[in-house]
Amino acid sequence: MSDPQPPFDIPQSIPPADPQNVPQNVPPGIPPTAPDLATPLTVKTTRVDDITPLLTLVDPENPLAFVRRNDGIAGVGTALRLEFHGASRMRDAAEAWRRIAANAEVDDEVRLGGSGLVAFGSFAFADDSADTSILLVPRVVLGHRDGVHWITRIGSVDDVAAAAEQAAPTLLGAEYHVAMKPGAFGPDDYAAAVAEAVATIGRGEASKIVLARTMEGKLPEGADLRVLAADLATGYPDTYTFAVDGLIGSSPETLIRSEKGELTARVLAGSSARGTDAASDATAALELATSQKDLDEHAFALRSLLLSLERHATDVVSAETPFTLKLPNVWHLASDVRARLADGASSLDLIDSLHPTAAVAGSPTRDALAQIQRLEPFDRGRYAGPVGWVGADGDGEWAIALRCAQVLPDGTIRAFAGAGIVSESVPEREVAETKMKFKPIVDALERALPDDVGRPLPSRPAWAAPSVG
Numbered sequence: 132m133s134d135p136q137p138p139f140d141i142p143q144s145i146p147p148a149d150p151q152n153v154p155q156n157v158p159p160g161i162p163p164t165a166p167d168l169a170t171p172l173t174v175k176t177t178r179v180d181d182i183t184p185l186l187t188l189v190d191p192e193n194p195l196a197f198v199r200r201n202d203g204i205a206g207v208g209t210a211l212r213l214e215f216h217g218a219s220r221m222r223d224a225a226e227a228w229r230r231i232a233a234n235a236e237v238d239d240e241v242r243l244g245g246s247g248l249v250a251f252g253s254f255a256f257a258d259d260s261a262d263t264s265i266l267l268v269p270r271v272v273l274g275h276r277d278g279v280h281w282i283t284r285i286g287s288v289d290d291v292a293a294a295a296e297q298a299a300p301t302l303l304g305a306e307y308h309v310a311m312k313p314g315a316f317g318p319d320d321y322a323a324a325v326a327e328a329v330a331t332i333g334r335g336e337a338s339k340i341v342l343a344r345t346m347e348g349k350l351p352e353g354a355d356l357r358v359l360a361a362d363l364a365t366g367y368p369d370t371y372t373f374a375v376d377g378l379i380g381s382s383p384e385t386l387i388r389s390e391k392g393e394l395t396a397r398v399l400a401g402s403s404a405r406g407t408d409a410a411s412d413a414t415a416a417l418e419l420a421t422s423q424k425d426l427d428e429h430a431f432a433l434r435s436l437l438l439s440l441e442r443h444a445t446d447v448v449s450a451e452t453p454f455t456l457k458l459p460n461v462w463h464l465a466s467d468v469r470a471r472l473a474d475g476a477s478s479l480d481l482i483d484s485l486h487p488t489a490a491v492a493g494s495p496t497r498d499a500l501a502q503i504q505r506l507e508p509f510d511r512g513r514y515a516g517p518v519g520w521v522g523a524d525g526d527g528e529w530a531i532a533l534r535c536a537q538v539l540p541d542g543t544i545r546a547f548a549g550a551g552i553v554s555e556s557v558p559e560r561e562v563a564e565t566k567m568k569f570k571p572i573v574d575a576l577e578r579a580l581p582d583d584v585g586r587p588l589p590s591r592p593a594w595a596a597p598s599v600g
């Protein structure tokens with residue numbers, strides 16, 4: 132691996148962009164003179180035999196990836212970065228994307244979800260967040276799905292060549308250890324806020340309020356963030372591991388996945404600790420499955436998703452009772468939802484309608500959001516917002532950004548975890564629940580990292596292994 136070869140050739144067949152071909156309609160929120168939109172995107176996807184593990188190819192300091200088990204996409208370089216703010220951030224993104232996609236020249240021999248033109252996206256939780264919401268189109272996208280590997284190049288030959296050089300696989304960087312400490316809103320403050328939320332619910336001012344807190348640490352200069360993402364991907368293979376613009380995490384919750392008219396979602400709400408042995412673990416799952424407090428918490432979340440989804444879909448199907456989902460750190464109550472898209476909405480239109488569900492805000496939505504603003508003294512940024520990707524046809528895959536941390540420009544890394552508060556919630560238990568939810572990201576940052584760090588990932592790590600069904 133001392134002199135790694137680029138994993139793909141520089142394409143000769145992508146014509147340079149035509150500077151005369153200026154889009155007629157400039158999307159809202161984007162200055163008409165934005166140089167990024169001066170030319171249509173030229174996109175070519177080619178099937179390849181195999182590609183080196185995706186995470187060894189991305190930028191160590193700003194990795195771009197969305198993977199689950201062996202499937203996913205990773206990106207290198209930037210063909211286009213669009214920023215959105217305010218209440219219309221997702222609507223504006225949907226409109227901008229429609230126009231960009233309509234304008235693009237796409238040659239895609241693979242035609243799988245994630246091939247062809249794609250944008251990665253990450254959206255702020257709150258309408259008034261100071262954080263930017265983004266859509267990011269890379270220069271090079273590396274993809275793997277159902278045993279098919281592909282490479283997508285976006286832009287002129289020269290643009291792609293520069294990104295291809297950057298995408299040569301490199302060794303994962305040196306081990307680092309980040310001590311994570313409670314943020315300014317510590318566990319005691321959180322417990323007090325939970326007690327206040329319970330009182331608020333008791334007064335009938337809301338039915339469920341999701342409250343979060345933060346932990347913070349400082350990354351060493353030049354820290355290889357692929358190490359963090361790879362650790363999450365191997366430790367939590369059933370979740371979506373994402374790295375988008377410094378937001379890195381492993382989310383078990385699917386906000387919406389849209390593929391050729393089929394919609395799927397996985398709603399999570401209601402949690403309990405894993406047991407310490409097989410018997411106590413089974414008991415924990417059983418207690419969760421029969422806990423009225425957790426069933427109520429879950430019902431709010433499921434109902435909010437179904438109500439929003441029904442505006443866009445027919446044949447909406449979910450089981451009557453949730454199942455228990457086992458993750459390495461926690462049990463969750465989970466409901467899988469399936470539906471048929473009825474109105475041609477893109478996955479960006481859908482996340483605009485669905486966000487925020489009661490899994491991350493509470494119920495009723497407007498009242499819960501007002502209480503979050505009153506009781507949570509920080510900006511959630513992109514935590515609990517949609518994170519994922521959208522393709523040229525509007526299909527896409529969007530997780531809710533949970534179990535994650537945001538890297539800030541000064542090297543601070545801020546992790547977030549929350550819990551749904553209902554009338555029966557007990558403050559200390561909710562503090563303990565947030566601790567469990569911090570575990571994936573905090574363990575990955577704090578623990579002595581595995582032996583293979585500092586060497587390349589094995590050629591087929593767990594998340595890149597062939598599908599086992």
Ligand SMILES: C=C(O[C@H]1C=CC=C(C(=O)O)[C@@H]1O)C(=O)O
Pocket residue numbers: 341343384399400401402463489490491533534547548549550551552568
């Ligand atoms: C808000 C979070 O989790 C949500 C998703 C699953 C279970 C939850 C719960 O049991 O409270 C939360 O609704 C978080 O992980 O920060």
